[in-house]
Amino acid sequence: MAKNEPEKKQRWYQLIAQAYKFTKPYDSALLPLMIGVPVIVIGAAVVAGLLLGSTVALVYAIILGVLLAVLGDLFLLTRRFEKVAFERMEGQMGGSLYVAQSIRRGWQFEDDPIAVDQRGAAIVFYGVGVGGIVLLAEGTGARKHVDKVKARLTKVASGVKVTPIYVGTGDGQVPVKTLPKAIRKVKAEAYGRGLSSGLKKDEQEVVRQRLRAMGGAQLPMPKGVDPLRARPDRKGMRGR
Structure with a gap:
């Protein structure tokens, strides 16, 4: 064989x-x-x-x-x-995760969603960084899933700021192309400006371990455009 x-x-x-x-x-x-x-x-x-x-x-x-x-x-x-x-x-379910993971410093977003609508109408991803926890909510009906997730997170990661970002082109939503800017703003809004403010790296890791232990929705990503297959390795492009 x-x-x-x-x-x-x-x-x-x-x-x-x-x-x-x-x-x-x-x-x-x-x-x-x-x-x-x-x-x-x-x-x-x-x-x-x-x-x-x-x-x-x-x-x-x-x-x-x-x-x-x-x-x-x-x-x-x-x-x-x-x-x-x-x-x-834009408009592709799961697209917010790809964009969020392109942020080079300060944030780490998990591949697996923390909540998924069984009918595929909504999905919620999470990331941990200097600004606490960010929830990326996509799709119709995402708000109710965010409310449930926030209730769970306040017990698992007490005292850590949880900021939901609703991704889309509608009212009160953040378009995919401006998502990195919105995520970077979270730290200043949650903990203020300055290098000493926000969660330290060891604190971020503790929060990540707690959230991973909590588990999340284990469903396959919806089909659609897959730019991950075309994403270049930046280190490789620099010849490393």
């Missing part, structure tokens, strides 16, 4: 190509911008090298310009990729 071969890890250039192919059909400005950034950066580097009046300085300026141009294009592609992915997530 043949053994299952481990899945090959994609190389950084494959991830870049994958991100570009995903983004290009929805972003007509992507290619002109990716051409324009190197032209401007390298051009500025050449001018700077010529002004220094030294062949060595010119060579180093060109090398630095090329490196900065590559970094600039990678940064541009990552941002445009995220923008397109977020837009495609």
Whole structure:
């Protein structure tokens, strides 16, 4: 019986190509911008090298310009990729989780929902971070599920601020594309501003362990757009 071969890890250039192919059909400005950034950066580097009046300085300026141009294009592609992915997530059940997990620091959102409507009309995810606990509620009837979850959480994580965010395009809801901004604002609204305010990392981990022990809804994600299959590994894109 043949053994299952481990899945090959994609190389950084494959991830870049994958991100570009995903983004290009929805972003007509992507290619002109990716051409324009190197032209401007390298051009500025050449001018700077010529002004220094030294062949060595010119060579180093060109090398630095090329490196900065590559970094600039990678940064541009990552941002445009995220923008397109977020837009495609609008209206897709479970899209809020993908967007929330794209936040790089301060928050960690679990893959499994904490509450699901059996008819698929609503779903609630949760995350723990510097601002306490955030509930991402999607779908019609999500409010009643949020109320039940909050009642459970106040017993399991007493004293920790629980902030629900209703995701959508309706009244009192947060669109998917502005969800990261809304999540980042939670910390200031719950605990005030400043580096010393909010939950510390060890406190966050204690809360996560309690919530995991509490369990949650174990239902498969609804079908739809799956940008997770196209999401590039940022470390890989940087060549790590």
